Amino acid sequence: MKLAVLKETRSGETRVAATQETVKKFISLGASVVVQSGAGEAARFADADYQSAGASISPSAADAAQGADIILKVLAPSSEELRVIGRGSKLIAILSAYKDPDSVAAYARLGVDAMAMELMPRITRAQSMDVLSSQSNLAGYKAVIDAAAYYGRALPMMMTAAGTIAPAKVFIMGAGVAGLQAIATARRLGAVVSATDVRFAAKEQVNSLGATFVTVDEEAMKEAETEGGYAKEMSQDFQSRQAEFVAGHIAKQDIVITTALIPGRPAPKLVSADMVRSMKPGSVIVDLAVEAGGNVELSRAGEAIETGGVTILGFNNVPGRLAADASSLYARNIYNFIAAFFDKDTKSLDADPEDAIIKAITLTRGGAVVHEAFAAKEEAE
Amino acid sequence: MKLAVLKETRSGETRVAATQETVKKFISLGASVVVQSGAGEAARFADADYQSAGASISPSAADAAQGADIILKVLAPSSEELRVIGRGSKLIAILSAYKDPDSVAAYARLGVDAMAMELMPRITRAQSMDVLSSQSNLAGYKAVIDAAAYYGRALPMMMTAAGTIAPAKVFIMGAGVAGLQAIATARRLGAVVSATDVRFAAKEQVNSLGATFVTVDEEAMKEAETEGGYAKEMSQDFQSRQAEFVAGHIAKQDIVITTALIPGRPAPKLVSADMVRSMKPGSVIVDLAVEAGGNVELSRAGEAIETGGVTILGFNNVPGRLAADASSLYARNIYNFIAAFFDKDTKSLDADPEDAIIKAITLTRGGAVVHEAFAAKEEAE
Numbered sequence: 001m002k003l004a005v006l007k008e009t010r011s012g013e014t015r016v017a018a019t020q021e022t023v024k025k026f027i028s029l030g031a032s033v034v035v036q037s038g039a040g041e042a043a044r045f046a047d048a049d050y051q052s053a054g055a056s057i058s059p060s061a062a063d064a065a066q067g068a069d070i071i072l073k074v075l076a077p078s079s080e081e082l083r084v085i086g087r088g089s090k091l092i093a094i095l096s097a098y099k100d101p102d103s104v105a106a107y108a109r110l111g112v113d114a115m116a117m118e119l120m121p122r123i124t125r126a127q128s129m130d131v132l133s134s135q136s137n138l139a140g141y142k143a144v145i146d147a148a149a150y151y152g153r154a155l156p157m158m159m160t161a162a163g164t165i166a167p168a169k170v171f172i173m174g175a176g177v178a179g180l181q182a183i184a185t186a187r188r189l190g191a192v193v194s195a196t197d198v199r200f201a202a203k204e205q206v207n208s209l210g211a212t213f214v215t216v217d218e219e220a221m222k223e224a225e226t227e228g229g230y231a232k233e234m235s236q237d238f239q240s241r242q243a244e245f246v247a248g249h250i251a252k253q254d255i256v257i258t259t260a261l262i263p264g265r266p267a268p269k270l271v272s273a274d275m276v277r278s279m280k281p282g283s284v285i286v287d288l289a290v291e292a293g294g295n296v297e298l299s300r301a302g303e304a305i306e307t308g309g310v311t312i313l314g315f316n317n318v319p320g321r322l323a324a325d326a327s328s329l330y331a332r333n334i335y336n337f338i339a340a341f342f343d344k345d346t347k348s349l350d351a352d353p354e355d356a357i358i359k360a361i362t363l364t365r366g367g368a369v370v371h372e373a374f375a376a377k378e379e380a381e
Numbered sequence: 382m383k384l385a386v387l388k389e390t391r392s393g394e395t396r397v398a399a400t401q402e403t404v405k406k407f408i409s410l411g412a413s414v415v416v417q418s419g420a421g422e423a424a425r426f427a428d429a430d431y432q433s434a435g436a437s438i439s440p441s442a443a444d445a446a447q448g449a450d451i452i453l454k455v456l457a458p459s460s461e462e463l464r465v466i467g468r469g470s471k472l473i474a475i476l477s478a479y480k481d482p483d484s485v486a487a488y489a490r491l492g493v494d495a496m497a498m499e500l501m502p503r504i505t506r507a508q509s510m511d512v513l514s515s516q517s518n519l520a521g522y523k524a525v526i527d528a529a530a531y532y533g534r535a536l537p538m539m540m541t542a543a544g545t546i547a548p549a550k551v552f553i554m555g556a557g558v559a560g561l562q563a564i565a566t567a568r569r570l571g572a573v574v575s576a577t578d579v580r581f582a583a584k585e586q587v588n589s590l591g592a593t594f595v596t597v598d599e600e601a602m603k604e605a606e607t608e609g610g611y612a613k614e615m616s617q618d619f620q621s622r623q624a625e626f627v628a629g630h631i632a633k634q635d636i637v638i639t640t641a642l643i644p645g646r647p648a649p650k651l652v653s654a655d656m657v658r659s660m661k662p663g664s665v666i667v668d669l670a671v672e673a674g675g676n677v678e679l680s681r682a683g684e685a686i687e688t689g690g691v692t693i694l695g696f697n698n699v700p701g702r703l704a705a706d707a708s709s710l711y712a713r714n715i716y717n718f719i720a721a722f723f724d725k726d727t728k729s730l731d732a733d734p735e736d737a738i739i740k741a742i743t744l745t746r747g748g749a750v751v752h753e754a755f756a757a758k759e760e761a762e
């Protein structure tokens with residue numbers, strides 16, 4: 001089994017799909033690994049490091065992909081890259097299939113067996129393969145470091161001979177993987193941290209990290225939870241009261257970090273232009289959902305802007321801003337997936353098509369679209 | 382007593398010598414305060430904030446300084462600014478007198494009574510007025526935030542479903558005020574921290590912050606200490622063994638922060654070009670002494686450079702990168718000084734010239750250079 005690791009070509013993509021560590025592990029499994037020269041450059045992994053781990057280095061993507069059974073990438077290939085991937089090869093990457101359904105048809109047409117890592121099901125067995133979770137975790141950390149870098153004050157309380165500096169007030173909106181890591185990091189730095197989430201179940205996790213949970217009506221959330229979750233159930237009345245309460249809270253914060261995503265849909269708008277204007281000059285907002293349309297009305301993808309003295313950070317690919325660690329975790333996710341389905345006798349990735357994980361992430365196989373969500377769509381057209 | 386707060390004019394100076402808080406306090410003392418319009422802008426303090434604290438706003442430096450008894454600044458005035466300061470006015474700022482002794486003669490010639498905050502003696506009574514200490518403290522914090530912002534990995538250990546990320550190794554050279562705050566901040570962020578200092582007495586403080594003290598020969602340092610301090614006493618042999626030991630230590634670090642200053646002399650070179658080259662690609666060095674010539678051979682003042690994959694941050698005015706807090710603490714240092722010597726009957730700053738603090742910081746009075754270090758120099762010429 002030959003694995004090829006290609007260099008990412010999209011602008012701003014610093015990550016790489018394999019590391020020295022995973023190359024070694026693949027070779028122990030009995031695979032051979034080819035790495036395109038410079039693939040790890042942006043993450044500071046040198047060709048020589050891959051070589052010393054046992055990989056061979058290829059001068060071009062075409063050369064690396066030649067005869068490869070599996071192509072490893074971070075992001076979906078461009079149409080140019082796709083041309084070098086041979087019929088019958090497996091492609092494993094974050095394929096953003098829902099955002100770009102046309103690409104799925106292209107994989108089928110070219111006979112590429114495409115597996116979308118972002119569709120990994122949230123089941124226990126797949127946790128170690130979950131790229132959304134591994135990358136969100138780092139994004140949550142980096143959001144706080146970015147906020148601290150742009151904020152004109154220190155985050156911790158400082159007791160000095162000249163007097164005391166008050167700790168920063170940090171508010172995290174959305175307490176998923178990214179939000180919880182942001183809470184933990186802001187707490188590490190000594191900030192006073194609060195957080196909110198549409199799921200009342202998040203309260204306990206928020207509290208356990210030393211932050212307070214912000215809600216206008218805890219009883220209403222509690223009731224809704226026992227009746228089967230927030231999103232559908234909360235009344236219009238609750239939602240407008242909560243929005244007003246959150247608006248009042250935001251006006252008192254120094255740093256706001258938003259992390260709310262809804263799978264397959266644009267990110268919810270949580271912070272209006274009025275709320276931005278209500279904040280003190282010098283405050284910082286980080287919009288981690290900016291690539292999905294943004295949680296903040298004024299944020300702009302790929303930019304750090306300032307409006308009324310408030311800085312709004314809308315960096316793209318925040319995990320890629322920690323290229324080395326993001327690559328390490330991503331590469332491990334991929335290794336964990338391949339190792340779990342690797343057949344030691346045939347020395348190949350030959351998994352049961354009916355396995356829950358394989359079913360969830362396989363878009364195309366043998367020239368056909370096989371994923372439910374996209375196969376149905378094809379037929380309907 | 383009229384106090385005038387001027388806007389800083391040197392490029393990159395973001396701080397301001399008074400805040401809303403200190404304006405209020407000066408007014409309670411019985412003083413009046415004039416603030417030059419825009420003086421607090423770079424630190425995000427609006428004219429309106431100063432006004433609501435009781436200050437009046439002047440459109441220009443000349444206008445603000447007109448008839449002022451005391452001029453408050455952060456840095457020494459340019460020759461242009463100096464022209465607006467009236468004969469008999471007191472000037473209180475970081476005057477960098479040793480770096481620019483000619484300015485001292487100019488103050489005398491123009492009849493400005495100049496007081497240099499950076500010469501505040503290190504005695505208990507003056508601790509709350511010590512600007513070097515208050516600003517170094519923030520520089521130590523910001524050095525770690527800057528390093529974390531440029532470092533392509535996370536600082537804390539992270540235990541994720543995909544596996545564990547090792548914590549960063551951070552080495553702090555020089556355990557003074559800046560170094561100790563850098564240790565504390567790196568520890569907060571979960572790094573594995575070590576530190577060194579020429580004073581063995583620093584070991585206890587380093588350890589109390591959860592960092593290890595790096596020395597090739599603890600016994601030799603201990604002995605030297607009891608015999609009266611390191612700097613003069615340590616043998617050539619010790620120094621070369623220590624340098625070699627530190628070189629080996631640096632090669633294993635992810636982040637190195639240097640903070641070593643010698644008052645009135647160029648900063649000691651601690652990190653050679655060879656040591657920089659010995660570090661892993663992706664490592665980050667922060668040279669907090671860059672404005673005093675630098676502790677790192679390759680660092681450049683005002684720049685973030687990269688060499689062999691190692692990033693070297695040589696930012697100028699690191700406290701000014703936290704403009705709001707740096708201004709708050711600086712303004713409090715100034716207030717604490719003025720309040721301590723304020724005469725409530727005459728409503729003026731009329732201190733005993735023989736007081737240890739006044740003697741240490743007063744450069745000129747009534748048209749004459751009165752500070753020992755500079756008066757002697759004048760006579761000698």
